[in-house]
Amino acid sequence: MKTKKCLSIGLVASLILLGEATGALADYSSVILADNPIHYWRLEESITSQPAADTGTTPTNAGVYTGGVTLGQPTAPTLLGGTCALFDGANGTFVDLGLFHPGDSASFEAWVNMATDANTTFKAIVARWDGSYEMDANGGTGDVGNLVVRDTNNTFIAVATASAFVRGQWHHVVGTYDSAQSTTKIYLDAAPGTTNVGNGVSPLQNLGLNTPDRVFIAATRSGIFNWRGLIAKVAVYNYALTPTQILTHYNAGIPTNAPALSIQPAVIVQWPAFPAGYVLQVTDSLSNPNWATYADTPTLASGSSAEVIVTAGATHKFYRTVNSNVFHP
Secondary structure, three states, X not given: OOOXXXXXXXXXXXXXXXXXXXXXXXXXHHHHHOOOOOEEEOOOOOOOOOOEXXXXXXXXXXXXXXXXXXXXXXXXXXXXXXXXXXXXOOOOXXXXXXXXXXXXXXXXXXXXXXXXXXXXXXEEEEEEOOOOXXXXXXXXXXOEEEEEEEEOOOOEEEEEEEEEOOOOOEEEEEEEEEOOXXXXXXXXXXXXXXXXXXXXXXXXXXXXXXXXXXXXXXXXXXXXXXXXXEEXXXXXXXXXXXXXXXXXXXXXXXXXXXXXXXXXXXXXXXXXXXXXXXXXXXXXXOOOOOOEEOOOOOOOOOOOEEEEEEOOOOOOEEEEEOXXXXXXX
16 A cells, blocks of 8 residues: 655644724714604704704704814714814803703713813813802813712712823713712713712702803813813713613723734745645644645745745645745635
């Protein structure tokens, strides 16, 4: 019986997997709307003479772009979709949302990107400073996020994020007020900050202490303490969002992480030429080999060499001719 001669080369997984950050296919706004915000401003208009559309469950407060607002700005690299608004930070620059009160409990949510040259005072994100609420960044504490509210007992309550906004980067910020225990919380990129817990039921204040008594995006009080930078996807709820909801919203807006690199030793096979009657065989396991002929082995000229690379499952096989350094699937 003629015995077939085989050159058996065991190749353990040696493919370098290079990951690429890919965007989730889920629509960010559909995730937000599933949690029923009473007001939701995407800030995706093309010209400032258009109203800032309110697409919440109670879409009664279209906004008015005022002052130095530039629309049509990109939201990348987030997965928010659409465009957003750039605010120049000057007094009188904001979106006027008219007058409304969210209810006894409330949540305030936005994506923001603070300009690198923003001032070092307070920078409002969304506020109705009749004493009800203001969510902002406090330049006096290194751009830490704040939520300040007043309840019906006129108690001033303040909470702060655990870390500061990084200028020039997108951040997701959420402030919540739960009237059942007068509990105030704030989150930056889904990470909880401080919590302030009062005593007993105490609804959010609704007095109208300032003139004009309005709700603003990118400003507070009479239109001061203005935001300089980008703002996107502002939502107001009539209840306190849960940490799980906040994490879901945040994850819907960020790109998925690239997979980690997996690098394992390659096996270098060198030969002057295939001897007559020999074939190259590969296996994906040396402990339990399942030898198979490598049918795609290139025809090599005498004196050349090749590096054969396979994945752990041997589902993909590549070879590289050393002379030309070209990969072939």
